[in-house]
Amino acid sequence: MITIDGSEGEGGGQVLRYACALSLLTGEPFTIENIRGGREKPGLMRQHVTAIEAACVIGGAECSGLAVGSNSISFRPGRITPGDYHFAVGTAGSTALVLQTVMVPLMLADAPSRLVLEGGTHAMAAPPFEFIERTLLSVINRMGPTVTARLVRHGFFPRGGGRVEIDIAPAPLRAIECVERGALRRVSATAIIAGVPFDVGDRELKTAAKTLADWPADAFGIRQLPADQGPGNALLLEAEFDHVTEVMSAFGKIGIPAERLAKTAARRIAGYLACEAFAGPYLQDQLLLPFAMARGGSFSTVKLSQHTLTAAALVERFLGAGFRFVERPDGAIMVEWAGS
Amino acid sequence: MIVSFIINLYKNDMKPLTVLGFLGSTLDAGKFDAGRWNKWRPSVSICMQEDLRVDRFILLHGSHHRRLAEIVAKDIADVSPETAVVPHTLDFDDAWDFEEVYGKLLDFARGFPFDPDAEDYLIHITTGTHVAQICLFLLTEARYLPGRLLQTQPQRGAPQPVGIWNSIDLDLSRYDSIATRFAEASAESASFLKSGIETRNPAFNRMIEEIEQVAVRSRAPILLMGPTGAGKSQLARKVYELKKLRHQLGGPFVEVNCATLKGDSATSALFGHRKGAFTGAAQDRPGLLKSADKGLLFLDEIGELGLDEQAMILRAIEEGRFLPVGSDSETRSDFQLIAGTNRDLVEQVRKGRFRDDLFARLNLWTFSLPGLAERREDIAPNLDYELERFAEREGSRVTFNKEARERYLAFAEGHDAKWQGNFRDLAASVTRMATLNTTGRIDVGAVDLEIKRLGTTWHTDKSEADVFDRILGRDQLAEIDPFDRVQLAFVVKTCRACRSLSEAGRQLFAASRELRTSTNDADRLRKYLARFNLTWTDLQQPVGGYR
Numbered sequence: 001m002i003t004i005d006g007s008e009g010e011g012g013g014q015v016l017r018y019a020c021a022l023s024l025l026t027g028e029p030f031t032i033e034n035i036r037g038g039r040e041k042p043g044l045m046r047q048h049v050t051a052i053e054a055a056c057v058i059g060g061a062e063c064s065g066l067a068v069g070s071n072s073i074s075f076r077p078g079r080i081t082p083g084d085y086h087f088a089v090g091t092a093g094s095t096a097l098v099l100q101t102v103m104v105p106l107m108l109a110d111a112p113s114r115l116v117l118e119g120g121t122h123a124m125a126a127p128p129f130e131f132i133e134r135t136l137l138s139v140i141n142r143m144g145p146t147v148t149a150r151l152v153r154h155g156f157f158p159r160g161g162g163r164v165e166i167d168i169a170p171a172p173l174r175a176i177e178c179v180e181r182g183a184l185r186r187v188s189a190t191a192i193i194a195g196v197p198f199d200v201g202d203r204e205l206k207t208a209a210k211t212l213a214d215w216p217a218d219a220f221g222i223r224q225l226p227a228d229q230g231p232g233n234a235l236l237l238e239a240e241f242d243h244v245t246e247v248m249s250a251f252g253k254i255g256i257p258a259e260r261l262a263k264t265a266a267r268r269i270a271g272y273l274a275c276e277a278f279a280g281p282y283l284q285d286q287l288l289l290p291f292a293m294a295r296g297g298s299f300s301t302v303k304l305s306q307h308t309l310t311a312a313a314l315v316e317r318f319l320g321a322g323f324r325f326v327e328r329p330d331g332a333i334m335v336e337w338a339g340s
Numbered sequence: 341m342i343v344s345f346i347i348n349l350y351k352n353d354m355k356p357l358t359v360l361g362f363l364g365s366t367l368d369a370g371k372f373d374a375g376r377w378n379k380w381r382p383s384v385s386i387c388m389q390e391d392l393r394v395d396r397f398i399l400l401h402g403s404h405h406r407r408l409a410e411i412v413a414k415d416i417a418d419v420s421p422e423t424a425v426v427p428h429t430l431d432f433d434d435a436w437d438f439e440e441v442y443g444k445l446l447d448f449a450r451g452f453p454f455d456p457d458a459e460d461y462l463i464h465i466t467t468g469t470h471v472a473q474i475c476l477f478l479l480t481e482a483r484y485l486p487g488r489l490l491q492t493q494p495q496r497g498a499p500q501p502v503g504i505w506n507s508i509d510l511d512l513s514r515y516d517s518i519a520t521r522f523a524e525a526s527a528e529s530a531s532f533l534k535s536g537i538e539t540r541n542p543a544f545n546r547m548i549e550e551i552e553q554v555a556v557r558s559r560a561p562i563l564l565m566g567p568t569g570a571g572k573s574q575l576a577r578k579v580y581e582l583k584k585l586r587h588q589l590g591g592p593f594v595e596v597n598c599a600t601l602k603g604d605s606a607t608s609a610l611f612g613h614r615k616g617a618f619t620g621a622a623q624d625r626p627g628l629l630k631s632a633d634k635g636l637l638f639l640d641e642i643g644e645l646g647l648d649e650q651a652m653i654l655r656a657i658e659e660g661r662f663l664p665v666g667s668d669s670e671t672r673s674d675f676q677l678i679a680g681t682n683r684d685l686v687e688q689v690r691k692g693r694f695r696d697d698l699f700a701r702l703n704l705w706t707f708s709l710p711g712l713a714e715r716r717e718d719i720a721p722n723l724d725y726e727l728e729r730f731a732e733r734e735g736s737r738v739t740f741n742k743e744a745r746e747r748y749l750a751f752a753e754g755h756d757a758k759w760q761g762n763f764r765d766l767a768a769s770v771t772r773m774a775t776l777n778t779t780g781r782i783d784v785g786a787v788d789l790e791i792k793r794l795g796t797t798w799h800t801d802k803s804e805a806d807v808f809d810r811i812l813g814r815d816q817l818a819e820i821d822p823f824d825r826v827q828l829a830f831v832v833k834t835c836r837a838c839r840s841l842s843e844a845g846r847q848l849f850a851a852s853r854e855l856r857t858s859t860n861d862a863d864r865l866r867k868y869l870a871r872f873n874l875t876w877t878d879l880q881q882p883v884g885g886y887r
Contacts, residue, residue, distance in 0.1 A: 066354070
């Protein structure tokens, strides 16, 4: 039984999701206390409960203390059962975060699975669908399993109601090297708008173009969704290289000017473009779990995030082996499986 | 293996939560376009809270708001797939009519299969007319709706749809700071009922706490039982003052000793009369019950009341109406009743002297006030209280010296002190000592005199025994069987009360006289006395001492 202090490290929902996935994969039960201890509203929120419930359902697990507001749970994993699953997240909670909890266990199962996830697809504090599809899954699919994602309907904050369908064809994970990103093939800036004025998308693109002055004019475009999927607005900035695609995003919110969020997102993609690393700040912690289960491989990345450090510590506790982080002369970090 | 799950079927540790609330015909409405999501809509916002998981939402709405209810239910499904919305049609002719709204909500609450052991309930009071909100509040407070109240409000600053929520548990004992204040207030009221006397008798203190709770929470009659002087009247007055402080009573305190009411004048005194109802009824008289309107009526010695008056009192308590003497229309009076008695009312009911229906009505809150002899540990604090009262009344402060106080308390708390008149005796005793004192300080001598005086008051039985002792002498008394002693004592007592041997004989052998089995009673008595070496003359000598 592993005991985790939920307020340590990143101290939020990520610890819960990572611990559930690792527990299902290793068969090791765990207890987590002081869940989200330092947050304004401590304890489990609805979307965390849903993610843990999803882990329980696919993994035959038992979890005591699972309730909204709970500060402590005990998770006892069972047998992973592939199949058709339908999970719906309230409060526009992210479908990507539920996927993060169950995907790796299911892609190592003995049969395919199909997931229908409902909730937020383009909401704050979580990667947008495009990041999952183009950035994360393209790396995963090079490791052996085949995971495909389809966006059926967008789900924005606060409404949610989006729908994503995922097919998972399991296969053993093989260790891969993701050191070079290769040549830049294509860039694009897309402002998605649903039920909000066209002008919002327009201003976002104009602002982004100021920072991304060398991007061709035809890279910028507005995508207008049916108003009944809204209200919603997202700005997606995408850079496709030979070996990796990075997606940076920003989500419209009442009270935050379109210009400000567009400027932030544009600076982030520009920062990624300016460096040599393979994985951007949001991909790095998502790669730790599959690389750890592959028991090998390495990737280069930008400055390590708190999420990544927390995930690396959890991997070591569950597997008794971990990653080594080495800084390259160009400033990028090499993340290598170090074994035990 | 293909398995399909719906997430909310997974069993977890949460008690399912049901929200019950009105559809807000204004607040929950909005244009049916994307813009409605930028607006705070209370019913939808409940289901958008990340720290509140609603499993079921009973959405009350009128028939003409069915369309809006459907839109709201659909929007809730988007933001909260965990929630099953159950629309429930509830139509009001006038949603601002308290009687109608309360009645219909009460019917709804009674008919709803609540299961508080298996489910939690939140009663949303932000939507609906103010009358509906008040009714929901009242029904929740009365526990017809077994849940907590739920309040929602928009967030300050930029418009956003989620808003904030908080729940209110009307069980005030769950709030530490409030509970502490209640306990303090309750202790203050109890102390008030005891006139600030720090009584130590646990049974008495517990009884006062109960009376405090009953006094504050109930308007039902209270029955105070206990011997004369146990403090019934004082307690009734204190209950009145407490209720007046709490704004529960506006009228006066009316006290009447039923033992002083006799016959027709009793009816008239209690229930009033019309001018000319009987000879001497020169004016209208409202009567004591009418005088006590909106106040408190203390009927002391209620056991002394005639059966007719008892019946009228019962009707007055139950219906607040009674018929004054000589009047053909009833009078109304709304009073709280406290009844006092030193009789055993159960016994009185058995003998047919007290109406059983009135007793049943009075016997809801019955308290037995113990006499002072059963509360000896409370004598010291009451002694201080009486000295204080004397000082207030007479304007001069009198105190015991240490030795005198100890001597007095040793006697007062001991078993020789009978305290037959209870607090009345104690008050009188203190008044005597304080009044006879000229120095402002009660000394041992004054205490000894007072102890003697109290002895005289209580020990009449004992003085008879003393006479008996002196007449016979200790040695001879020791030779008499207790069986004979009782008979002899009675004979001696009778003889001493009579003027001649013959008179005593007639009294003592009254039954035999009737049957004419004996005619010479005097001789018979003389012979009886002779068996104990006693003569008529022996019995007539003064014995001194107490008489």
